[in-house]
Amino acid sequence: xxxxxxxxxxxxxxxxxxxxxxxxxxxxxxxxxxxxxxxxxxxxxxxxxxxxxxxxxxxxxxxxxxxxxxxxxxxxxxxxxxxxxxxxxxxxxxxxxxxxxxxxxxxxxxxxxxxxxxxxxxxxxxxxxxxxxxxxxxxxxxxxxxxxxxxxxxxxxxxxxxxxxxxxxxxxxxxxxxxxxxxxxxxxxxxxxxxxxxxxxxxxxxxxxxxxxxxxxxxxxxxxxxxxxxxxxxxxxxxxxxxxxxxxxxxxxxxxxxxxxxxxxxxxxxxxxxxxxxxxxxxxxxxxxxxxxxxxxxxxxxxxxxxxxxxxxxxxxxxxxxxxxxxxxxxxxxxxxxxxxxxxxxxxxxxxxxxxxxxxxxxxxxxxxxxxxxxxxxx
Amino acid sequence: xxxxxxxxxxxxxxxxxxxxxxxxxxxxxxxxxxxxxxxxxxxxxxxxxxxxxxxxxxxxxxxxxxxxxxxxxxxxxxxxxxxxxxxxxxxxxxxxxxxxxxxxxxxxxxxxxxxxxxxxxxxxxxxxxxxxxxxxxxxxxxxxxxxxxxxxxxxxxxxxxxxxxxxxxxxxxxxxxxxxxxxxxxxxxxxxxxxxxxxxxxxxxxxxxxxxxxxxxxxxxxxxxxxxxxxxxxxxxxxxxxxxxxxxxxxxxxxxxxxxxxxxxxxxxxxxxxxxxxxxxxxxxxxxxxxxxxxxxxxxxxxxxxxxxxxxxxxxxxxxxxxxxxxxxxxxxxxxxxxxxxxxxxxxxxxxxxxxxxxxxxxxxxxxxxxxxxxxxxxxxxxxxxxxxxxxxxxxxxxxxxxxxxxxxxxxxxxxxxxxxxxxxxxxxxxxxxxxxxxxxxxxxxxxxxxxxxxxxxxxxxxxxxxxxxxxxxxxx
Numbered sequence: 137x138x139x140x141x142x143x144x145x146x147x148x149x150x151x152x153x154x155x156x157x158x159x160x161x162x163x164x165x166x167x168x169x170x171x172x173x174x175x176x177x178x179x180x181x182x183x184x185x186x187x188x189x190x191x192x193x194x195x196x197x198x199x200x201x202x203x204x205x206x207x208x209x210x211x212x213x214x215x216x217x218x219x220x221x222x223x224x225x226x227x228x229x230x231x232x233x234x235x236x237x238x239x240x241x242x243x244x245x246x247x248x249x250x251x252x253x254x255x256x257x258x259x260x261x262x263x264x265x266x267x268x269x270x271x272x273x274x275x276x277x278x279x280x281x282x283x284x285x286x287x288x289x290x291x292x293x294x295x296x297x298x299x300x301x302x303x304x305x306x307x308x309x310x311x312x313x314x315x316x317x318x319x320x321x322x323x324x325x326x327x328x329x330x331x332x333x334x335x336x337x338x339x340x341x342x343x344x345x346x347x348x349x350x351x352x353x354x355x356x357x358x359x360x361x362x363x364x365x366x367x368x369x370x371x372x373x374x375x376x377x378x379x380x381x382x383x384x385x386x387x388x389x390x391x392x393x394x395x396x397x398x399x400x401x402x403x404x405x406x407x408x409x410x411x412x413x414x415x416x417x418x419x420x421x422x423x424x425x426x427x428x429x430x431x432x433x434x435x436x437x438x439x440x441x442x443x444x445x446x447x448x449x450x451x452x453x454x455x456x457x458x459x460x461x462x463x464x465x466x467x468x469x470x471x472x473x474x475x476x477x478x479x480x481x482x483x484x485x486x487x488x489x490x491x492x493x494x495x496x497x498x499x500x501x502x503x504x505x506x507x508x509x510x511x512x513x514x515x
Numbered sequence: 516x517x518x519x520x521x522x523x524x525x526x527x528x529x530x531x532x533x534x535x536x537x538x539x540x541x542x543x544x545x546x547x548x549x550x551x552x553x554x555x556x557x558x559x560x561x562x563x564x565x566x567x568x569x570x571x572x573x574x575x576x577x578x579x580x581x582x583x584x585x586x587x588x589x590x591x592x593x594x595x596x597x598x599x600x601x602x603x604x605x606x607x608x609x610x611x612x613x614x615x616x617x618x619x620x621x622x623x624x625x626x627x628x629x630x631x632x633x634x635x636x637x638x639x640x641x642x643x644x645x646x647x648x649x650x651x652x653x654x655x656x657x658x659x660x661x662x663x664x665x666x667x668x669x670x671x672x673x674x675x676x677x678x679x680x681x682x683x684x685x686x687x688x689x690x691x692x693x694x695x696x697x698x699x700x701x702x703x704x705x706x707x708x709x710x711x712x713x714x715x716x717x718x719x720x721x722x723x724x725x726x727x728x729x730x731x732x733x734x735x736x737x738x739x740x741x742x743x744x745x746x747x748x749x750x751x752x753x754x755x756x757x758x759x760x761x762x763x764x765x766x767x768x769x770x771x772x773x774x775x776x777x778x779x780x781x782x783x784x785x786x787x788x789x790x791x792x793x794x795x796x797x798x799x800x801x802x803x804x805x806x807x808x809x810x811x812x813x814x815x816x817x818x819x820x821x822x823x824x825x826x827x828x829x830x831x832x833x834x835x836x837x838x839x840x841x842x843x844x845x846x847x848x849x850x851x852x853x854x855x856x857x858x859x860x861x862x863x864x865x866x867x868x869x870x871x872x873x874x875x876x877x878x879x880x881x882x883x884x885x886x887x888x889x890x891x892x893x894x895x896x897x898x899x900x901x902x903x904x905x906x907x908x909x910x911x912x913x914x915x916x917x918x919x920x921x922x923x924x925x926x927x928x929x930x931x932x933x934x935x936x937x938x939x940x941x942x943x944x945x946x947x948x949x950x951x952x953x954x955x956x957x958x959x960x961x962x963x964x965x966x967x968x969x970x971x972x973x974x975x976x977x978x979x980x981x982x983x984x985x986x987x988x989x990x991x992x
Contacts, residue, residue, distance in 0.1 A: 150701040153962040157705060161712070161969035165977040308521045315521075321977040328978040329724075332930055340922035342915070351923065354916050358742065359731050 192251040200228035206261030208233040212483035224509030236273040241410035242285040268409040292413040402452035550673035580661030595651040611839030639679035676765040680989040682799035697773025710767030712972040717760030723981035725753035741921025749928035787879035789853040827851035
């Protein structure tokens with residue numbers, strides 16, 4: 137900075153300077169984003185999020201007659217091997233921690249239906265207003281999974297989400313899309329954050345050369361479900377219930393966050409949520425849909441009894457599902473699900489004895505919906 | 516509505532498009548409407564609260580100003596402060612008080628009927644209550660005349676950039692700005708934009724990335740010593756970047772509107788003593804407590820023991836301001852004790868004073884930084900039982916892998932925080948680089964510097980922003 141008064145620039149110069157600032161500040165990142173995308177996008181690690189192709193192949197190979205869809209509420213609750221054994225059904229999960237109804241719809245359409253399998257029943261595990269809260273958790277890490285499943289290209293997606301993300305939200309959606317087009321940052325983000333974490337690992341090797349993969353596994357084990365506190369509401373469960381396989385990037389582990397309710401008014405219209413589209417898929421594909429409401433930790437101690445709004449919502453949901461030939465099961469009032477079954481937040485403990493106890497309870501609740509399976513049915 | 520959203524960007528652009536065409540009074544009316552829209556975006560009932568506070572304090576201040584009778588003036592002041600703090604207590608402290616009373620009664624065998632009610636804490640209530648209360652006190656002290664215009668006063672209380680998390684402004688600084696027509700120059704617009712980008716970088720790159728690490732560590736049931744302190748350091752980076760980022764976005768937004776807000780931070784992690792830290796951290800709150808609590812208690816012009824008591828009372832209240840929880844109270848007391856003890860320690864250990872040259876400075880900075888991080892552990896850990904347990908952790912019980920993990924997290928957080936913790940303070944000290952928010956000059960040299968800063972910020976946001984966003988920490992206060 138110079139000494140003494142400086143000559144005031146003309147207004148034209150000042151405007152030019154401002155425009156320069158805006159143009160350069162936008163152009164440089166835009167060019168870098170594109171450059172990285174073209175040159176290196178293919179080599180970037182993509183994480184261990186569910187892979188649609190592998191999932192479809194797995195289903196085709198296994199030919200399950202009962203499929204469970206959901207997020208960590210499902211993953212921490214259902215031990216597929218044990219439940220298969222006591223129910224006589226061949227059960228498989230299509231799930232991912234941290235996902236919500238938009239992705240559950242895509243799981244149904246792009247994985248289950250496209251795999252060609254013919255399950256007798258698909259059961260969706262949900263909490264509270266998940267089913268009619270379509271724009272919950274569709275950003276961040278889930279955005280990549282939505283892209284993998286080609287979500288925005290689906291006509292149902294357009295119907296439900298378009299007005300929220302573009303046309304309906306009008307200028308905000310358009311601007312958001314324009315920014316994403318101008319600054320396609322996904323590849324650059326993956327690249328630079330992984331590099332930064334790698335650099336931090338290298339700086340803290342303390343003379344021992346430990347591969348980054350091992351460091352990540354160490355972190356994943358450290359933050360596994362079994363090590364988390366039980367007094368915090370958390371959603372940080374893993375896709376398959378196995379802590380060590382959470383993700384290959386510790387910086388991408390889901391953030392433990394307290395779950396909140398979405399819109400409390402039940403709206404069955406096709407533009408309001410993915411629920412009617414899930415039902416339509418089930419009808420066209422010939423399987424039954426069951427929606428299973430899980431019991432939250434706070435409901436165990438009676439601290440969070442259903443509010444009048446929730447009661448009204450659940451009554452509406454139940455009535456609607458009945459008219460659509462779907463079933464609704466609700467464990468939220470089940471006295472057998474006690475506090476000692478829980479791990480962190482609303483998750484059920486992964487201890488074998490607890491898993492068996494919970495799955496016994498779950499089977500008693502779900503048996504009227506699906507009946508005994510053909511393989512080793514229990515009386 | 517949060518700053519780091521497209522909604523806010525559109526809101527700001529729409530506001531500015533109309534704002535510059537309006538006369539002074541029209542600008543204020545528009546700012547009130549915009550601020551109420553901003554504040555009531557999620558919960559419209561918040562507006563009743565802020566409206567009540569505004570009307571009440573405006574009326575009380577007029578009555579205080581108009582009267583020459585000392586008793587009457589004092590009564591109106593007490594009335595104003597009483598209503599302000601009653602509202603604050605009802606929303607912020609009632610649940611905490613009731614829970615503790617119930618616990619105490621239960622411990623002596625009395626089981627009172629459940630009279631605990633949980634009320635949602637309206638965002639920013641502590642900030643606008645303190646701002647409004649300071650106005651009533653300033654009018655009472657005749658430091659500032661009462662504002663005759665309800666519109667100007669309502670603008671002062673509700674001004675959206677600083678409404679939810681400060682800075683806590685004073686009437687003497689803000690009201691004169693609302694009395695003039697605002698036509699910010701291109702220098703203000705340019706520096707406002709750079710400030711907003713810099714604030715956004717601090718929030719979405721530094722704070723949110725550090726939050727991922729800190730949140731995970733604080734969700735562990737039994738963290739080891741190095742892992743815990745790795746998480747504490749990450750939280751230290753998070754809270755600074757989070758709050759400083761908010762403040763810079765607030766100051767940048769205000770500057771686009773032609774309003775200058777006060778600075779809230781001055782490289783706090785470069786502080787050389789706990790007292791110095793509080794001169795640099797959340798400065799608008801520190802000066803509030805200094806002017807309205809510490810000095811009225813007798814300040815530092817009294818006996819050493821009385822000064823210590825005054826400091827501890829002030830910091831106890833400061834801790835309580837942050838939240839209705841025992842850990843905040845302990846945190847406040849911890850800082851009060853540190854500040855009270857430091858001068859005595861400095862007499863015993865001269866290097867804690869001003870001696871020692873550059874090595875002494877480095878030592879003091881490192882020691883203060885460490886003490887502040889211990890404070891952040893208390894601040895972040897809401898469970899007192901867990902807090903006690905962490906004090907018993909031994910560094911010798913940790914495995915090599917745990918040391919690697921703890922150090923890895925700490926280094927990762929510091930790498931994200933590097934621009935805020937090291938680069939910016941260094942540039943400021945070198946003095947060869949224009950300040951990010953300088954409005955003075957429109958030379959090409961300044962343009963180059965600000966363009967570089969804006970480009971680096973946006974580049975950083977594109978390359979390093981955290982996929983998992985979180986709310987601003989100070990929203991909860």
